[in-house]
Amino acid sequence: MRLLRLKPGHGEVVLAEGDVEVPAEEAALIEAFRRELDAGMWAAVPTERRDGRREAELVKSFGDVPRDAERVIFFPRAAGGAL
């Protein structure tokens, strides 16, 4: 699993990468996940349905992330735009 973050002026950056079945690597992933959520980021997991439809799922804790997810994408939370 890879944790990615969308970043201005750069594109995505890899925050952490590891196997969720390896306890040490999972702990590192959880720590990075919490750090981003504490920084106010939203976390989304891109998914694909059986019918081929692509969509995303917002997750609020590492426990919500499907174990077989390849990546979690963090991005700044939405704010109302120009008034």
Place this chain on the structure above:
Amino acid sequence: MLLALGAPAIVAAVLLWELSLPRLRVLAPKLAAMFTRARERAARDRQVDFDPGRERRAERRARALLRSCVNDEEWSMYRDLGFLRVSGGGAPHGNPAASYAYLIYPHRPIVAYLPQTGALLNEYCVAFPDHSRPYGSTRLPDADDVLAKWMALTADERRLIADANMHLPGRQLDPEQVRDDLARLARWERGRSAWPEDARATPKESARAGTADPVRAGAKGVEGRERVAHARRAASSVPAR
């Protein structure tokens, strides 16, 4: 006369100075700190000047990520038209029976419209500002902004719409421009459905497969000319508004 006016003026100035001195003593350190912060901010901004090369590399990375997240049709739509369409209410993407849909533009409002009639419903102004300003700006690359909107819309449409500022069409986007975009989208879909299955792939995939979008690639030969003519006939059968 001059002396009569000048003497009280000097006395008044001295009195004012004496009265304001304690306040100036309090304000001076604050003003100095304010100027120091302004100088530091200016220095920081100078360090992260706009770099077109860096922005181009960022956009290239962002497009690759967007392409890996959305399906082939959506990616081709963004690549060819510069926006994405997402069906509203959880309907499958591109479903013509969807009651409403959204157009996602980079760094512009999301536009809700009725696919059946093309009527524009609302503009939803929403941004994803990164206040850490890693390179002096809060703005994500264009494709990342589209991806963020796509992820938020497909994951939790209600939440994104609740966070956005809603306006009637025409607040930021020219409604005529949006209608033109809808007409372009309809032509694009007609043209795409007319292409052979292998020509719908992205240019890189097409190149690998030895095919390409017949119109964009300027197909050669009788077969290529027939494919181009077929695609153009299909595209021109949808009248532009």
